[in-house]
Amino acid sequence: MSTCPLIRLLALQIQCSVGDEKSACDWCSEHNLACTYTRETQVKKKRNRAKLRDVQELLKRVEQLESTVANSRSDSQASVQCDQNASFDIVATPVPLIQSGFSGSSRGLSDELTAVQRSTPSFPSTPINSPLVPAHNSTVECSLGQNWYCMGLPLLSDRGEQWIQSKTGQDFTFSMLRLFKCYPSILESSLPSRVPNEELWRLPAEKTVQEMAAAFFKSSLHSAFPILDENSFQMVLGRAYEQTQNASSRSGSFPPSESAARVFVMAALALMGCGDEMVRRMYAAKVQSLLGYVTEQPSLIGLQTVLMLQRFYWSNERNSSVNVLHSIACRMVCALGGHVCLPCPSGSSLAWDHDGPLLRRLFWLCYMSDKDVSLRSGQPPLLTEEHCDLTPPACFSAQSQGSYGNETQIALLSFSPHRLNLCFLKERVYRELFSYRASKLADAAVLLCIRQLDDAIEVWRSSITMELRPKLSITTRVAAPTMLPGSAEDTLRVYLQLEYHYMMTVVHTTVRRCGADSIVSGNIPDDLHSAIHSSCDISLEASRSTLDYIANSAAVLAKENATHIGFYTSVAALSLFSDMLSHPRSPRSSVWIEHLDTATRLLRSLLGPCFSERTEDQINDAVDLLQELNRLGRCAVAKAREDVQ
Structure with missing residues (x-):
């Protein structure tokens, strides 16, 4: 018996309180009717209660x-x-x-x-074999680059330091080394906290500056890094001393053009030197505090000032300051249009007194410095072939014949085709091995890039004349370079030899980034294992030859440019140290320890009154690094032997 529609309608409005589905509702029970109303079972939603x-x-x-x-x-x-x-x-x-x-x-x-x-x-959580593992040792990276790996682990990172400690059983951080310590800024250490305005702008007598400039333009430093030319320097010097007798100079207030000229002269004094390192540091500190007077508007004077201060910091191994000043110089030279090649004026092959060729020369200095900064710091280059005209200047083509006879060609030695082609090669190395895109490459692609870059380096080496051509293997019996005073050819020969070893080390040590997954699993393919060992052997040979070459010619290099000793020694020593950590039970670990010992003794023997305080500090930095890496290498070898027993 079914209920009527009215009952059904009323039933829809009645809230049934029956708990059991089989029981009749109140309405049907009261009227003795069979309850045909079916009610959907209400399912209570479970509350989102957090489990323990x-x-x-x-x-x-x-x-x-x-x-x-x-x-x-x-x-x-x-x-x-x-x-x-x-x-x-x-x-x-x-x-x-x-x-x-x-x-x-x-x-x-x-x-x-x-x-x-x-x-x-x-x-982000980055796997151990990824090249993007953050390295917090920015000071070390700023000095030595990003090509250091051991079993796929970035060596110059916090995890790399932990791995070194596990392999040697010794507490170690790179910040413990003299080479990577943070020193007081030159501004704080060379100038008092409050300097009278008149004293801040004070310059020595014009005659004194003229004598220093005459000696500087005849020195090898000017030939190696020709920021200045005599004609433009004399013009700016005259402008700086134009109003020295006026009342404005006594109050420390100058017209903008004279202010920029005075800062320019101070930077030149810091670069030229006068036998007193403290005086050079004082002028560098003044330039640093007054740098805004020459960088607010792009100008040739401002660009030269920045480059001179950068060169001073480079010689003092203030890498962070070098990088920041380098960025300013690159942006300024592009703002002035130096990245576009301008034709030389008719009737003059060089015409350094003309703004166009001088600006182009400063561009090439910035470009070459850009390649070194990018490889050493790991920061992307600022001047690249996509945005710059890299056509070699026609006035430098005579150097390709190996002619370095007259004074003008010596002054242009920095722009020899060998050095320019090396810079092009450095840009390619960074792009193919250390750029962000390169960090995503598989092992096979990395190995292919290494082989192609090795071929490119060999093509560059073969293009150099026999008198200057560098060699991969150098024995301890090789005679040290003579490097006669003002001998530009000897200077270039030493530079090319050290740079060749450096490039081979940078390219081939990157192979240690490959095979991390296979190393962890213990199953390395034979072809991968062979390729890794081949590149490692090449980098180790280049590093060993670097130490032998520097050890035999350290006295000459220190007189010419002591920065060669600290940087190239650090790169070579770290390469040998990486191999000792990776293969502590290998017989050649003892050979590397012996090489580090020999290089340490020879460098320590150089210390004496014949060198400046700055040169001695740089030699001591290199000695400290060699001693510490040698000690850790011995500990790694001893620990490996104990683990076997």
């Missing part, structure tokens, strides 16, 4: 985030404290630490986690 396991996982994640933020803040504070002691460094803003208090409710926990995730920068 979920809460524990969230707590663990939040603790990880807090730890990451805390570590980031401590690193930032340490870098800020270090950068305050280094001139022209860029200070990173420390990441604020999130103060999280957790309540017992799941809602409070979720809100806290959301706040932490929104306030915390992203720190």
Whole structure:
């Protein structure tokens, strides 16, 4: 018996309170009717209650985030404290630490986690074999580059230092070495905190500057890095001393053109030197404090001033300051149009007194410096072939015949085809091995790039005349270069030899980045294993030859340019050290230890009153690095033997 439509309609309006589906509703029970109304069972939605396991996982994640933020803040504070002691460094803003208090409710926990995730920068988890593992040792990277790996692990990183400690059993950080310490800025150490305006702008007598300039233009430093030319220097010098007798000079207020000229002369005094290192540092500090007078508007005077100050910092191994000044110089030379080749005026083959050729010469100095800065610091190059006219100047073509006889050709030696082609090669090396795109390459692609770059380096080496051509293998019996005073050809020969070894080391040590997954699994394919060992052998031979070459000619190099000793020695020693860590039980580890011992003794024997304080500091930096890497290498060998027993 079915109910009528009215009952059905009323039933839809009646809220049935029956708990059991089989029981009749109140309406049907009261009227003794069979209840035919079927009610859908209401399913109660389960509340999203946080399980204990979920809460524990969230707590663990939040603790990880807090730890990451805390570590980031401590690193930032340490870098800020270090950068305050280094001139022209860029200070990173420390990441604020999130103060999280957790309540017992799941809602409070979720809100806290959301706040932490929104306030915390992203720190991607990078596998150990990835070349993008962050390296916090920025000072070391700024000096030695990004080509250092051991079993796929970046050596100059925090995890790399931990790996060194595990292999040697010794506490070690690269910041412990003299070469990578942060020193007080030249501005703080060379000038008092408050300098009277008149004293800040003071220059020596014009006659004194003229005598220093005459000696400088005849020196090898001017031939190696010709920022200045005599004609333009005399013009700026006259402008700097134009109003020295006026009342404006006594008050320390000058017209803009004279202010820029005075800063220019101070930078020249810091570059030229006068036998007193403290005087050079004082003028460099003045230029640093007055740099805004020459960089506000792009000009040739400003560009030359920046390049001279950069060269001073380069010789003092202030790498952070070098990089920042280099960026300013590159942007300024492009703003002036130096990246576009301008034709030489008719009737003059060089015409250095003309703005166009002088600007083009400064561009080439910036371009060559750009390649060195990018490889050593790991930062992208600023001047590349896509945006610059790299046509070799016609007035330099005579050097391709190997003629270095007259004074003009010596002054242009920095722009020889051998050096320019080497710079083109360095740009290619960075693009194919160290750019962001290159960091995504598979092992096979990396090995192919290494082989192609090796062929390109050999083509470059073969293009050099026999008198200057570098060699891969150099024995300890090779005679040291004579490098007669003013001998531009000898200077170029030494430079090409050291740069060839450096390029071979940089390219072939990168092979240690390959095979990380296979090394962990213990199953390295034979072809990959053979390719890795082949490149390692080449880089080790280049590094060994570098140490032998520097050891035999260190006295000559120190007189010419002591920066060669610290940098090239560090690169070669770190290459041998990486091999000792990777193969501590190999017989050649003892050979590398012997080479480090020999190089250390020979460099230490150079110390004496014949060198300047700056040169002695640079030699001591190299000696300190060799001694520490030698000690750690011995510890790695001893620990490997103990583990076997």
